[in-house]
Amino acid sequence: MSKYANKGYGLHVVTTGGTMDFESSPSYEMEKSVVDSLVPRKQSIIPRFLTERVKIPKNEISFSRAWMKDSRDINDEDRSKILDGIIRSPYGKVLVVHGIVEMDKTRDYLANHKDKLKGKTVGIVGSRMPLSSYRSDGGFQLGHSIGAMQKSKSGIYMFHPDETRDKTKKLFENTVFLITGGTVDSNFNEHEDTATPCEHSIIPTYFRETLGVAPEEPNFVFKEICMKDSRQLSEENIRLLLQESQNQRFNDQVISAGTYALSDLAVRYKTMVDKGELSPDLKYNFFGSMFPEDVYLNDGWFNMGYVLGRKESLKNGVHVSMHGWTTPPENVMKQLQEARFKLYDKSLR
Numbered sequence: 001m002s003k004y005a006n007k008g009y010g011l012h013v014v015t016t017g018g019t020m021d022f023e024s025s026p027s028y029e030m031e032k033s034v035v036d037s038l039v040p041r042k043q044s045i046i047p048r049f050l051t052e053r054v055k056i057p058k059n060e061i062s063f064s065r066a067w068m069k070d071s072r073d074i075n076d077e078d079r080s081k082i083l084d085g086i087i088r089s090p091y092g093k094v095l096v097v098h099g100i101v102e103m104d105k106t107r108d109y110l111a112n113h114k115d116k117l118k119g120k121t122v123g124i125v126g127s128r129m130p131l132s133s134y135r136s137d138g139g140f141q142l143g144h145s146i147g148a149m150q151k152s153k154s155g156i157y158m159f160h161p162d163e164t165r166d167k168t169k170k171l172f173e174n175t176v177f178l179i180t181g182g183t184v185d186s187n188f189n190e191h192e193d194t195a196t197p198c199e200h201s202i203i204p205t206y207f208r209e210t211l212g213v214a215p216e217e218p219n220f221v222f223k224e225i226c227m228k229d230s231r232q233l234s235e236e237n238i239r240l241l242l243q244e245s246q247n248q249r250f251n252d253q254v255i256s257a258g259t260y261a262l263s264d265l266a267v268r269y270k271t272m273v274d275k276g277e278l279s280p281d282l283k284y285n286f287f288g289s290m291f292p293e294d295v296y297l298n299d300g301w302f303n304m305g306y307v308l309g310r311k312e313s314l315k316n317g318v319h320v321s322m323h324g325w326t327t328p329p330e331n332v333m334k335q336l337q338e339a340r341f342k343l344y345d346k347s348l349r
Helices: 026-032 046-053 076-088 103-112 138-149 161-171 203-210 235-247 262-274 300-313
Strands: 011-017 022-024 038-040 061-069 093-097 121-125 155-159 175-181 186-189 194-197 222-228 252-256 283-287 317-322 325-327 332-335 340-343
Touching: 011 046, 011 076, 046 061, 046 138, 061 076, 076 093, 076 103, 093 138, 103 121, 103 155, 121 138, 138 155, 138 161, 138 300, 155 161, 161 300, 175 235, 222 235, 235 252, 235 262, 252 300, 262 283, 262 317, 262 332, 283 300, 300 317, 300 325, 317 340
Parallel strands: 011 061, 011 093, 093 121, 121 155, 175 222, 175 252, 252 283, 283 317
Antiparallel strands: 022 038, 186 194, 317 325, 332 340
8 A cells, every 4th residue: 555545645546438538539430420529548548647747646646447438328337346446546535537427326326335435535527528639628627626635525526517617616706817928828839849928828718618617807817917938037027926916915816837937936925925015814826837738638727727626725825736736835846857846845735
């Protein structure tokens, strides 16, 4: 058993197919004389996504496959394999990736066998788009469910996209996004062989068009400070960001930034909170991404979903969220060679 099994750090993921693990199949379309068809993959791409793109440490996550089916084709014999995967999990938290059509029936099946779950925290999540699709909701749904589960008590939790959409709308009542560009809001530039920030943020469009979350007054929710590579942020840009944070006296803040400046900006915020120059009664959560938004299986939408899923369980103060964890800003350092952030103390999560 992993040394993290009883400390809340580890996660076991049971894959079952569903839309998140669907793909297009030209051979199926020719055989059936249909178009625009999606079929279950033979092998899940979720393990690769979570370990290689999101970069959750491999010694803190494990996977098992119950089956790879459209959830409309499953029965209780199939569900018994999910139950078996949960029972065998080395960790106390288990996420079941599932098609959304029959998700409630699987939740009810597991609830009827709750005594066999041995006090584990079980989440069931699905998406409306394949994870491999451009601007898919799949990464966001995975991030949101993992963030919400990390501090949850034992039980069975369902993360249907409709429920997540409604919760996100509710969060927007006291949450503002402060946007500065960075890789999460960039496209890959072939001519310069690097990520280049978009002219305007894609984040509001993603919420509106992919997640179906459209605030009545989006300009009050999404504040575009600038659109820059964080290595090019000027002191004037940073002052404008800090001024906006000071103006948002009643709203928790989600701050997107490039990874080169992410931890330094967060440390600066913490210093200002400690000095009373920023409200100590709010949450300031910084996030970014390692891959541009137009790159296959990028981590940005996962990180954004994780920030919102984790929000309710966070204490007031300044946080940095990457790789499926949240930590104080002074506890993190970017490792350039590995293209990931390192935690000095893993217990501060």
